[in-house]
Amino acid sequence: MRIFKNHGFSRFARKAALDDAALRVSISAAERGLIDADLGGGVIKQRIARPGAGKSGGFRTIIVFRARDRAVFVYGFGKNERDNIRDDELTEFKRLAALLLSYDDRQLRVAIEDGALIEVSDDKTVS
Secondary structure, eight states: OEEEEEHHHHHHHHHHTOOHHHHHHHHHHHHTTOOSEEEETTEEEEEEOOTTSOSTTSEEEEEEEETTTEEEEEEEEETTTOSOOOHHHHHHHHHHHHHHHHOOHHHHHHHHHHTSEEEOOOOTTOO
């Protein structure tokens, strides 16, 4: 499973102090079927705890996801910032999912080289 984040999500994660280990844990849970919300079209929503706190007051992440293949963190927000995403946003996330999930290895490499996608570091200590 390859895990990525787009540039906007990377900026959000840095400000929120979410490290790559927290992102890997979230995807590991999704791979085990522990998905907080399947929004359809290759888009899921996962909760991630704030560092040093629980998930209930933590962050919500929107992820383009295909099991055993790839996950791309595309959007994040604090529960205290907004309740949920709007229908028009979900439509755009589904369009983005269709695009990102169609990328072959060459297209992924180009996206990484261009800085559009950042691969989440692979730490084998997370299960």
